Amino acid sequence: MSGPVVVGVDGSSSLAAVEAAAREAERLGRELRLAHTLTWSSTHLPPGVPPWDRDGAATRVRLTGPLTEARRAARRIAPGVATTQDVLLGEPSAVLESASRTASLTVVGGSPAAGVGGRLRASVAGKLAARSRGPLLVIRGRRDPDGPVVLGDVTSREAAEFAFSQATRRGTDLVVLHPRTRTARSLSAPRKKHPHVVVHERRASSWTGHALVEASGTAQLVVIGARHTVADTLRVSAARILVDHAHCPVAVIPHRKA
Structure with a gap:
């Protein structure tokens, strides 16, 4: 925009x-x-x-x-x-x-x-x-100036792009949380666009808001995507928990309709 x-x-x-x-x-x-x-x-x-x-x-x-x-x-x-x-x-x-x-x-x-x-x-x-x-x-909270940017949603291309951009601007690493061991396809394009960003992939049991709140304790910024649909109620709920309880700033990136 x-x-x-x-x-x-x-x-x-x-x-x-x-x-x-x-x-x-x-x-x-x-x-x-x-x-x-x-x-x-x-x-x-x-x-x-x-x-x-x-x-x-x-x-x-x-x-x-x-x-x-x-x-x-x-x-x-x-x-x-x-x-x-x-x-x-x-x-x-x-x-x-x-x-x-x-x-x-x-x-x-x-x-x-x-x-x-x-x-x-x-x-x-x-x-x-x-x-x-x-x-x-x-x-909100107090960001860790030496902490990474945390991406809490690898299903969102928009959230991934935002997280990589922020990691580049801040000169810090990117921690990617997801429940699968294999790399998500949504990370391919931003990896190529931001080749100097060091990415750490960590397996998480879930994308619940509470898990992301815990991850925010040592981060500069936590990024999560949201589609604002009935089918995406769980992820929207996680975003609401995160923005009210995270220990650092939070970015919520909505899905762009084609």
Whole structure:
């Protein structure tokens, strides 16, 4: 895709995502789009915004700070990248899912969202893992700067291509987890394209989310594919577990329809 790199902005907690998005936009040669979502209803108002905000003054004050801080963070990381900003109305995961359809990459923070009584509800990242239509990068945990990129799905050509590209850019090895001893065909093309990437193939008992969470403990990045179909429910479930519990950033790469 030739669209922008889109990053969800929700305050200081998203600055790591903004910085990662700026790096990816610079690498891809794409515009960076800062997207702040605003859910507006009389029963669910942002803190400090009155039910009737006649000229939008209170809303503008609330939004200016996070977006300004995000723009400064992006400029520090990638000063040459063109940056735009938008305030989008709607439920965050639904709005970002729509934006992901034309984005080169969508980037979000991976902190779980707290629900009533402190119980956890599905995070924005978890929801996007199940329905994003473009590549999704979730920034969470603490990546091991000396660790490898881990590919947790050898059935996806798109995920393999993304994992090899990231290993090349980061100058690190690629660990491929799969339940078969023979090399998957999906690795053939990216191996030829990235001949300098050292590949370690490891047999895994399954592609469950918990197995990938364990593998993320010593990784820079974990990459998994998802087709978002009823038949692929297991893999989508694994992606949702991974983006909410991994110890390092996670990339979820959807299958491109022919």
